[in-house]
Amino acid sequence: MAVNFKDINKTVALVGTDAVAEAMRQIDPDVVAAYPITPQTAIVETFAQMVADGKVNTNYVPVESEHSAMSAAIGASSAGARVMTATASQGLALMWELLYIASGLRLPIVMPNVNRALSAPINIHCDHGDSMGARDTGWIQLFSENAQEAYDNTLQAMRIAEHKDILLPVMVLLDGFIISHAIDRLDLVDDDVAKKFVGQYKPEDYMLNASQPLCVGAFDGLYGYFFEFKRQQEEAMRNSVKVIQDVGKEYGAVSGRPYDLFESVGLEDAEYVLIALGSAAGTVRSEVECLREQGLPIGMIKLRVFRPFPAKELAAALAGKKAVAVMDRSDTFAGGMGGPVFIELRSALYEEEKRPLLVNYVYGLGGRDLPVQLVNQAATELGEIAKSGQVKQMVNYLGLKE
Amino acid sequence: MNWDIKDIKDWDWRKHPRGGLIRDAGNAKKFKTGGWRSARPLWDEEKCVQCLICHIFCPDCSIKTKDEKMTGIDYDFCKGCGICAYECPHDAITMIDEAEARKKEEAEEGRA
Ligand code: SF4
Ligand code: SF4
Numbered sequence: 001m002a003v004n005f006k007d008i009n010k011t012v013a014l015v016g017t018d019a020v021a022e023a024m025r026q027i028d029p030d031v032v033a034a035y036p037i038t039p040q041t042a043i044v045e046t047f048a049q050m051v052a053d054g055k056v057n058t059n060y061v062p063v064e065s066e067h068s069a070m071s072a073a074i075g076a077s078s079a080g081a082r083v084m085t086a087t088a089s090q091g092l093a094l095m096w097e098l099l100y101i102a103s104g105l106r107l108p109i110v111m112p113n114v115n116r117a118l119s120a121p122i123n124i125h126c127d128h129g130d131s132m133g134a135r136d137t138g139w140i141q142l143f144s145e146n147a148q149e150a151y152d153n154t155l156q157a158m159r160i161a162e163h164k165d166i167l168l169p170v171m172v173l174l175d176g177f178i179i180s181h182a183i184d185r186l187d188l189v190d191d192d193v194a195k196k197f198v199g200q201y202k203p204e205d206y207m208l209n210a211s212q213p214l215c216v217g218a219f220d221g222l223y224g225y226f227f228e229f230k231r232q233q234e235e236a237m238r239n240s241v242k243v244i245q246d247v248g249k250e251y252g253a254v255s256g257r258p259y260d261l262f263e264s265v266g267l268e269d270a271e272y273v274l275i276a277l278g279s280a281a282g283t284v285r286s287e288v289e290c291l292r293e294q295g296l297p298i299g300m301i302k303l304r305v306f307r308p309f310p311a312k313e314l315a316a317a318l319a320g321k322k323a324v325a326v327m328d329r330s331d332t333f334a335g336g337m338g339g340p341v342f343i344e345l346r347s348a349l350y351e352e353e354k355r356p357l358l359v360n361y362v363y364g365l366g367g368r369d370l371p372v373q374l375v376n377q378a379a380t381e382l383g384e385i386a387k388s389g390q391v392k393q394m395v396n397y398l399g400l401k402e
Numbered sequence: 403m404n405w406d407i408k409d410i411k412d413w414d415w416r417k418h419p420r421g422g423l424i425r426d427a428g429n430a431k432k433f434k435t436g437g438w439r440s441a442r443p444l445w446d447e448e449k450c451v452q453c454l455i456c457h458i459f460c461p462d463c464s465i466k467t468k469d470e471k472m473t474g475i476d477y478d479f480c481k482g483c484g485i486c487a488y489e490c491p492h493d494a495i496t497m498i499d500e501a502e503a504r505k506k507e508e509a510e511e512g513r514a
Contacts, residue, residue: 215424218424227415
């Protein structure tokens, strides 16, 4: 459903998809090429309406598949345009080969991805299997807890992507249905504030620059420099940590909502810590705060940035903790290694002299609900691990019928 | 921009323009691809009537021309597809085996 945004100024009630569309309206990208897929459809539908209503100057390219959407985005971005698209699940999967091309060509494309499980069996509900599968495609990945963060992350993503030391594509992740289709209260910054924050895109290299011929996407040859280009990509990803933090601070200054790599509750005195990302962070926070009021030494970390993985920063934040539980809304099927966040965190903590005990809770696959009772169960088990110093089972399935 | 790649083989990974960009035009000329060829077109100037059909059909711009006349075949880029030979209305181009042609050339070079 299209929303009339005309009279909305500051505090609004919007579904997550419309919150993202609002950010896109304020960014006013030169080109949007997109294909509808549940639960992302409402983003591009609302945005297409904005284009039709003349609220943006965007060239909207309705393509016949997500493969084409990302291809068109890559072409337009190479030409020098500021480009966005949006997708979810199978759509993201269909973009696969292009995801690597976008990052390999260092194109600052911003793409909200509404997290939805990947088939089979066919399931349209939330889990992080789609974007976690794309974690090694060279895209920056920002997770959102609610519509507010999906909106804020989208504005910031443009700045991060286009930063001259980065020039990498960015995925903004929001949980399917839980965020995308639920009405949420959020604050939008004024248009002029948003526009000033995002700024103008002035690409250094672009194909439509007649005074500087440019070849994009050349064959690297049998004895080329592919290796060197990949190392540069890794360097850009490393540099992006500071840029993400700087942009988050700057965004805080104009909006009152500063952002960092992750956010925490009670780390100063917590002995054990729960880590979550996406919408589950809200449920986890509410339970953790409740348990802290009861005097339990528990804390939480909400991970916002998954790529680059803030390994050093997380290790520092978790130094001296007795036990840590990682909540993963996807599995890696690595054969007992646990979910992707767990695997990364475990690796990040390896160098620490005093490593906390680690336990993994895979939950919510295919949209399986995460009620507070389940978070309480994980928190209670984590407390026991911290007390006994023993992890009975490293990888656990929370909410699985067993 | 001055695209000086003389010592590119020794460049540190930081030096390359990001994303494999080439800030230059017409540089495909520097990357000779004729080595892929397994058949070689031979042009018989006597039979040629300068209709330039071969020039139009060659998918690789390998028919050399000067002042609107065909002047030969650019073996640095010709892939040996044989289209020119097939299209030539006067059988002025014939295809021969590339390996044998090379062997012969090498033998001749050896003699010289
Ligand atoms: S097609 Fe044959 S006759 Fe015509 S220009 Fe080419 S070689 Fe000569
Ligand atoms: S063989 Fe093919 S590539 Fe070579 S000159 Fe003839 S048409 Fe061109």
